[in-house]
Amino acid sequence: MEHSASCRDLSTMRERFDCLTEAYACFLMGTCPSQCVACVIFSGLVPGEVRECAPSENRRVNSAELSYISVTLVEKITSNLTSRSLSPAVTLYCVEMLTVLFQDMDLMSLLMQQFQAEDQIISHLAAKTVSTWVLYQLHKSGTVSPVWQKKCVQAFYISLPGPELDTCLWSLNEVLKQLLKGAHREILGKLLAAFDSSLSTLCSKFLPKERDKTTQCLVDLPSSSSGRWGTTFCLLLDLLELLTACSVICGAGICLESPRMTYVHSSALLMTISCSSEYFVKKRALLLLKRAVLQKAGEDWSLGEVLLTGLKHKHFDADMSVLSQSVLTAMATDWLHSVQVESSSFFGGTRCIRGKEGQKPDCVMLRAVSLLLLKSMELHIQTAGGTAGVDSATEVSGYLQSLWGFLRRCSVQLTENTHRCCWVSLLFGEQDDDMMETAKALFSIFLHHRMCSGLDDFAVLEAACASGCNPHCHFLLLLQSISFDHSILLDFLISIETCFLEYFVRYLKFLRADWQGFTAACGRISSPHFHLSLQQSVTALCAADTLKVTCKGEPDRVKFSSCAQSTGVTSQVGRVSLAAGFHLVEYDSSDESDPENMEVSQDEPAASVCDKSTFSALDVKQEISGPPVPIRQKQYEASDSTGLLSRPNSTLERRAEGPSLLVLQSEQTSGPNMAPQPGQEAWETLARAVICMSELREVVTRLQTNKLFPYNPSSLLKLLAQVENCSKLSHLLHFNK
Structure with a gap:
């Protein structure tokens, strides 16, 4: 009343x-x-x-x-x-x-x-x-509103695009987002169980597993409701991504079909990308598959940190295998030829730039296609367990060639560079997380190809460059893209947004066993047009004079020149460059604390020699945690560089104990206008890379000493020290030839 x-x-x-x-x-x-x-x-x-x-x-x-x-x-x-x-x-x-x-x-x-x-x-x-x-009722009593559930289930079973279905999809998406942010596993389980059957029916109608190739998507037909279909389908794709994230949050405690529908209907999603009449639908479906294969579903809704705590459910491996096989099967049927990539967009819409600049492609689509294919190949390799032989290596190479052909058709910028390893940094340079995922996937593909191809060492690296998956090139191009700034590598190491730590540790394990391949890659990367073979790069590199680094009072600038003799090895290396901007850690202030010991612990000596007689993976197996990278010891022939792998005499061993690779002098013996010696650019690239890793080791050691590093970097520091020892010995052997 x-x-x-x-x-x-x-x-x-x-x-x-x-x-x-x-x-x-x-x-x-x-x-x-x-x-x-x-x-x-x-x-x-x-x-x-x-x-x-x-x-x-x-x-x-x-x-x-x-x-x-x-x-x-x-x-x-x-x-x-x-x-x-x-x-x-x-x-x-x-x-x-x-x-x-x-x-x-x-x-x-x-x-x-x-x-x-x-x-x-x-x-x-x-x-x-x-x-x-x-949400209020779920948190208060743990029950799902019966009126809301009945309305949504009815709309999902009917599956007719329109305002009612759109609103029901949006409402369910909103509830799932809020529950995922709080990682409410039990409540999520109850909610998904209430909608599991109806959601399976809805997805089966929009994304049928079997579809006539002569028809388009089930409801993507020319009609007055075609615009409404696009809205409904994007809401469905949002729902699929949220359900995929639910499978991570709920982990082994979930035994429902709806959280697995992105993987179950992956073939239909691929067909949607190729046959839908709406470009924004193609793009949205492709991004969903990309996040699914990267296990990053829900990252756009600030769910990243929550998803890191999730456990894999019992169908996880099978689902990822289904997704990868769907992608590779589509690749085998020329799926890439039907993928549409429009011109790049900006805030005012989409435009085509003509003239000297040429047309700018949609790089978001190019990156998504590339990552989807590369990660699917990596998953396929992991599933096979390395049991396949030459046929598997040929198959993987064919997939890569198809990808490069697709990128060549869509991007003028990529076609201008003949070295395919450069395409990773060109395409992913603005997306650190995607670039690291790509580098990691290509590294796995390279190791698989090396194991299965039966080729010798140089032939493997030549084939890797031809396929765009030489890990040495990728790492050097990464360093070049950040101007050899070790502080940016430090940011990568302490960031949870990329897989850089995992990639970096795996690569360093490979690098310490293949220093010769790294120096050869320096020669190739330094070549103006990347036309030198790896064998020619090594020959040119070893023909160069010993490098001298001259620092003239500018902390952010290092000058390189060739010299005939060296006076010694100093204990401090110059900083190559410092990119402008802020970093995640202000480590410059940490050197005011207690005096730091910049050396790795003496009771855990690092490998100091890279050749077969003094170095093997077993020497450090007990020191470095994690599974080792498969290592085949290198024996390079028919070049002057063979001296790099010879056993050092006692004099060189004593000199290799010096703390620095490069010779720093205050005067420059070569004139400013003197033409560079053959291979000098390669030595410059090599020196800058080594200085960058050396400075990174020093900074991480200082932070660890002052208890400012967010995790225990001992294994990483050992690897960096081992790589630095390899570079010292290589330099001294070359100087004393």
């Missing part, structure tokens, strides 16, 4: 609008309104109950505005209760009012009717309010 009385006192829309506005302001300030507004809220959603404002009023209020503020006020109250951000008195008031609205007045049914409203604003606000109420 009290509610009815307060509602009768406010007879016009304007009066009720002002009442709800005052109540909203009270809730924002954390106080209770002067009267109960439950009846006013309900009446704002029932058409025809309130008369229009008098003409004399300053501003008329229509029924739509009254509905907007009514629904918004309910959503605000419910979300505040869920977050527990209200005082006890206000909380009690809100609970009583929501009890009146949802139990006595059945507000939920009235809100669900708005899902089909022609007014998209009220439809969206209703869906938002319903989702908030569903």
